[in-house]
Amino acid sequence: MSEPRVLIVFFSRTGTTRMLATTLARALSADVEEICDFSERRGALGYLRCVVDSWRKRPADIVPARLDPSRYDLVLVGTPVWAGAVSAPVRAYLLQNRAKFRHVGFFCTLGGLGAQAAFDEMRALAGKAPVAQCKVRAAEVQRGVATASLELFVGGLERHLAHYKALEWAC
Template identity: 25%
Template sequence: MKVLLVYYSHTGSVEKIASFIKGKYSVDTLEIEPKKKIPTSGFFMFMLGGYEAIFKKAPPLKNPEINPGDYDLIIVGSPVWAGRISSPVYSFIKRYGFSEKKCAVFCCYAGNPGNSLSELSDLLEERGNHIISIAGFKQKDLETELEKRVSEWLDSIM
């Protein structure tokens, strides 16, 4: 089974999960990259990120070098912004959508995941994909339970 891990990491939490997955499983990876970087700290980061997430803005992205359509299972990871998926992940799915794929989704959040997991799942299902697993990871748990929680989640689907 060909597996693709597609993710966007803004402050490093999703990257930490992606790095663990890349190191343990045989997956290809595609890091989503906006053409214009969003600040990684300060008030403007929260305002811009929250605004884009709430109003479903789709920022321009660097073109991906991998075609998601070539894979059997696609794992999609996003940080949570204002209770929603990040705008770069939203933009990627809208612009480079794939259909009729098995998908597993995860979000990384600091406080409350809000509607992010259902939003991400619904967005993929609207395109005819089949969601086989959903996981949320709280940032504070990544320090002590990352390997255990991510391994248990992925072992159940791969």
């Protein structure tokens, strides 16, 4: 019986969600894939494009994924919260891969409010409820003080993976 395989997939416009994804990958010995899209999202115009895409619930045109989520026992999907919604690149990824997920978990970075709305949207887009979810304020990530939130999240994920492994062994 092998260890459960974990994939962390994320989009990061400013690098904050990337920092969180990297920390989680180290803690969980996970593979990582960054979602890349074809839209220019830097600067003031890029920020405006992000907000408009969120309001319109428009998925982005993204680069095809290199890693197949169906090969993983758990896929963690991370997004920045844009105007109270999931980012357009993550929206596209979830729509494209929803049939391939065994189990999912969600994490997000945000400046203020909107985490629960983003999680609700991610659940609908993925077509399943997450085994765990975690919201972290961008300022906490940037200052390196997001440890408590991450420890709770990783602990919940590890419990889920241990349960999953036990069920696999019983079969």
